[in-house]
Amino acid sequence: MSTTLKPSLYTCLSPALLHLYDINTSVVVIIDVLRATSTIATALHNGAKEIIPVDSVDECIRIGKQMSAITAGERDGKVAEGLQYGNSPFEYPAEFITGKTLVLTTTNGTKLLHMAIDNGASEVITGAFANLDAVCNYLIQAKKPVLLGCAAWKDRVNIEDTLFAGAVINQIQDHFTINCDSSKMALDLYHSALPNLFSFFKNKEASHFLRLSAFGLDKDMEHCLTPNTAPVLPVYKEGKLII
Amino acid sequence: MSTTLKPSLYTCLSPALLHLYDINTSVVVIIDVLRATSTIATALHNGAKEIIPVDSVDECIRIGKQMSAITAGERDGKVAEGLQYGNSPFEYPAEFITGKTLVLTTTNGTKLLHMAIDNGASEVITGAFANLDAVCNYLIQAKKPVLLGCAAWKDRVNIEDTLFAGAVINQIQDHFTINCDSSKMALDLYHSALPNLFSFFKNKEASHFLRLSAFGLDKDMEHCLTPNTAPVLPVYKEGKLII
Numbered sequence: 095m096s097t098t099l100k101p102s103l104y105t106c107l108s109p110a111l112l113h114l115y116d117i118n119t120s121v122v123v124i125i126d127v128l129r130a131t132s133t134i135a136t137a138l139h140n141g142a143k144e145i146i147p148v149d150s151v152d153e154c155i156r157i158g159k160q161m162s163a164i165t166a167g168e169r170d171g172k173v174a175e176g177l178q179y180g181n182s183p184f185e186y187p188a189e190f191i192t193g194k195t196l197v198l199t200t201t202n203g204t205k206l207l208h209m210a211i212d213n214g215a216s217e218v219i220t221g222a223f224a225n226l227d228a229v230c231n232y233l234i235q236a237k238k239p240v241l242l243g244c245a246a247w248k249d250r251v252n253i254e255d256t257l258f259a260g261a262v263i264n265q266i267q268d269h270f271t272i273n274c275d276s277s278k279m280a281l282d283l284y285h286s287a288l289p290n291l292f293s294f295f296k297n298k299e300a301s302h303f304l305r306l307s308a309f310g311l312d313k314d315m316e317h318c319l320t321p322n323t324a325p326v327l328p329v330y331k332e333g334k335l336i337i
Numbered sequence: 338m339s340t341t342l343k344p345s346l347y348t349c350l351s352p353a354l355l356h357l358y359d360i361n362t363s364v365v366v367i368i369d370v371l372r373a374t375s376t377i378a379t380a381l382h383n384g385a386k387e388i389i390p391v392d393s394v395d396e397c398i399r400i401g402k403q404m405s406a407i408t409a410g411e412r413d414g415k416v417a418e419g420l421q422y423g424n425s426p427f428e429y430p431a432e433f434i435t436g437k438t439l440v441l442t443t444t445n446g447t448k449l450l451h452m453a454i455d456n457g458a459s460e461v462i463t464g465a466f467a468n469l470d471a472v473c474n475y476l477i478q479a480k481k482p483v484l485l486g487c488a489a490w491k492d493r494v495n496i497e498d499t500l501f502a503g504a505v506i507n508q509i510q511d512h513f514t515i516n517c518d519s520s521k522m523a524l525d526l527y528h529s530a531l532p533n534l535f536s537f538f539k540n541k542e543a544s545h546f547l548r549l550s551a552f553g554l555d556k557d558m559e560h561c562l563t564p565n566t567a568p569v570l571p572v573y574k575e576g577k578l579i580i
Contacts, residue, residue, distance in 0.1 A: 107494055110353055114492055249357055251350055251494075253518045275496045278541050279526055286525050298521050 103270035105242040105259045105277040109206045110249040117215040121238050123229060123262070124210065124220045126203025126245035127254040128302050129168075129181045131222040131328075132318040134198070136183035138337045139224075139324035141192030145335040147204040151176055154199040164191075167199035171305050174199065182314050183224070183324075202245035207330065210243060218330040223258060223291070223319055228327045230265040240270060242277070253283070253300040254319070257291060260284025261321070291319040346513035348485040348502045348520040352449045353492040360458040364481050366472060366505070367453065367463045369446025369488035370497040371545050372411075372424045374465040374571075375561040377441070379426035381580045382467075382567035384435030388578040390447040394419055397442040407434075410442035414548050417442065425557050426467070426567075445488035450573065453486060461573040466501060466534070466562055471570045473508040483513065485520070496526070496543040497562070500534060503527025504564070534562040 106115050125131060134145055148154050151167060151174045158165035158178075166179035173180035181200055198204060203220075210218055217238070221229040233240050242262060244255035260280035263272070272278070287294035292315060295303055306315055317323065328335040349358050368374060377388055391397050394410060394417045401408035401421075409422035416423035424443055441447060446463075453461055460481070464472040476483050485505060487498035503523035506515070515521070530537035535558060538546055549558055560566065571578040 107350065108354060110357075111351060111492065111494075114353075247518075249354065250517075251354075251519045251522070253522060256518075256522065273542075273544055273547065274493075275490075275499075275541075275544050276494045278543065279494070279496060279499065279522065282529050282541075283522055283525060286529055298518075298525075299516075300521065301516055301518050304516065 100269060100271045101237060101239045103240045103242070103263065103272045103277060104274045105244070105280050107244050107251045107256060107276050108246040108249050109209055112209055112213065112243065115241050116239070117210055117213055117241055119216070119239055120241040121217045121219060121233060121236055122210045122215045122241045122243050124203060124207045124218060124243050124245065125222065125255045125258050126200065126206070127222050127258050127318055128306065129183065129314060129318055130198070130200040130203030130245065131220040132224045133181055133183045133186065134220050134328050134335055135222055135225040135324040135326055137186040137191050137196055138328050138335065139326045140186055140188040142186065142196050143193050144195050145328070146195065146197045146333060147207050147335060148197060148199045149204060149208055151199055154197050158197045161195055161197070163195035163197045165197050169201055171309060183317060184314065202247060206243055206245045211330070220328045220335060221258065221262065223261065223321045224324040225326055226261055226321045228325045230262055232327050234266050234269050247301060252302055253295060253298060254302055256280045257284055257287055292316045295319060343512060343514045344480060344482045346483040346506065346515045346520060347517045348487070348523050350487050350494045350499060350519050351489040351492050352452055355452055355456065355486065358484050359482070360453055360456055360484055362482055363484040364460045364462060364476060364479055365453045365458045365484045365486050367446060367450045367461060367486050367488065368465065368498045368501050369443065369449070370465050370501050370561055371549065371558060372426065372561055373441070373443040373446025373488065374463040375467045376424055376426045376429065377463050377571050377578055378465055378468040378567040378569055380429040380434050380439055381571050381578065382569045383429055383431040385429065386436050386438050389438065389440045389576060390450050390578060391440060391442045392447060392451055394442055397440050401440045404438055404440070406438035406440045408440050412444055414552060426560060427557065445490060449486055449488045454573070463571045463578060464501065464505065466504065466564045467567040468569055469504055469564045471568045473505055475570050477509050477512050490544060495545055496538060496541060497545055499523045500527055500530055535559045538562060
């Protein structure tokens with residue numbers, strides 16, 4: 095394949111940098127490994143009918159009542175006050191979530207998703223290690239420009255979302271033109287983290303490791319850093335994430 | 338030394354993220370390896386009396402005339418129209434620059450410096466590989482919080498400034514509390530780039546490598562990635578960088 099025919103790939107390391115990238119013609123991949131997009135893939139894989147990502151806790155409660163749906167979400171790593179469930183993939187096994195609608199709000203992931211939509215993104219999917227291969231396979235066959243959008247933590251660049259961007263780039267780089275230092279740094283970080291992403295994450299004492307570990311959530315983190323536990327492709331359509 | 342007594346260290350990977358950090362009580366290190374802060378260290382090491390960093394080409398010309406100073410700067414990697422000199426450390430040997438005042442404007446570095454000043458930074462120094470050890474030695478003895486501020490490229494995160502942040506962290510990390518994923522990623526990138534930073538930078542086809550290489554500036558880049566060629570500490574005081 096000639097280099098000039100390959101679509102571009104960029105990585106946006108923080109929502110505060112989103113305005114630098116062309117999101118209108120790209121497939122935008124929303125990445126919030128800990129834990130929004132891991133939980134989205136898991137709930138849909140386990141049979142959830144749809145997930146409605148919302149900006150605020152109030153809206154989550156309002157829409158949840160209106161649709162008789164499950165309300166879920168976190169603020170600062172804990173279940174948000176007034177919501178029923180949290181942001182852990184383990185809260186959504188098939189026997190609980192099958193056929194149900196989940197209304198979800200999180201600190202970073204749902205915020206970035208709405209930023210992308212509000213700024214004119216035409217195609218938005220969500221990615222996490224849980225659905226790594228599904229995302230990669232889709233991006234390769236779509237043959238469109240790609241923007242890997244890291245949700246980060248309150249706009250601060252984080253290791254786990256960057257690692258996932260690196261994992262995607264590792265699989266699909268031959269199909270894209272990548273003139274983007276953030277992407278190259280993400281790939282390098284991913285290679286440096288192999289073979290055990292959770293050990294790397296723990297040994298680095300990443301900010302989110304310290305935050306969630308204090309809540310006893312090591313098992314969540316290890317699960318969220320494991321590839322392909324929920325091999326589905328969540329796509330945003332008319333206000334909902336579906337597969 | 339007890340952990341609780343160590344000052345904090347953060348890395349800001351792009352000027353667009355500067356608002357996330359407390360710059361008022363930190364030593365802010367402005368980093369623009371290619372090439373503003375490399376040239377600043379070199380010119381001062383070679384005897385320049387002072388360097389006046391300015392925002393715009395027009396202001397550069399105006400102040401240059403007013404002070405009968407040398408005007409220099411670049412836009413997009415080339416000498417800016419209307420200015421006398423560019424942004425290469427090789428343009429400022431001792432026989433030319435000794436005793437002179439240099440008025441300098443660049444695409445990213447001088448912009449970040451003014452952002453920091455305008456937002457209340459009380460202490461600003463400049464860093465590049467050219468003065469790596471001088472910066473590290475100062476930060477260790479200052480015992481204050483540190484913000485490593487990468488100038489990046491038009492707000493996009495770049496490899497070379499992140500690499501320098503990593504090189505600083507590699508030397509001084511034992512003296513600081515670092516709960517900052519960007520810093521950990523920078524350190525990891527630096528380790529990955531050793532032993533030959535320029536080879537790493539070239540092999541990665543970093544954005545700035547491609548940009549400057551197209552202008553035949555490989556020699557500049559290799560020089561700017563070489564540690565301690567200009568062992569001075571440029572400090573910003575009353576509108577001027579001096580040593």
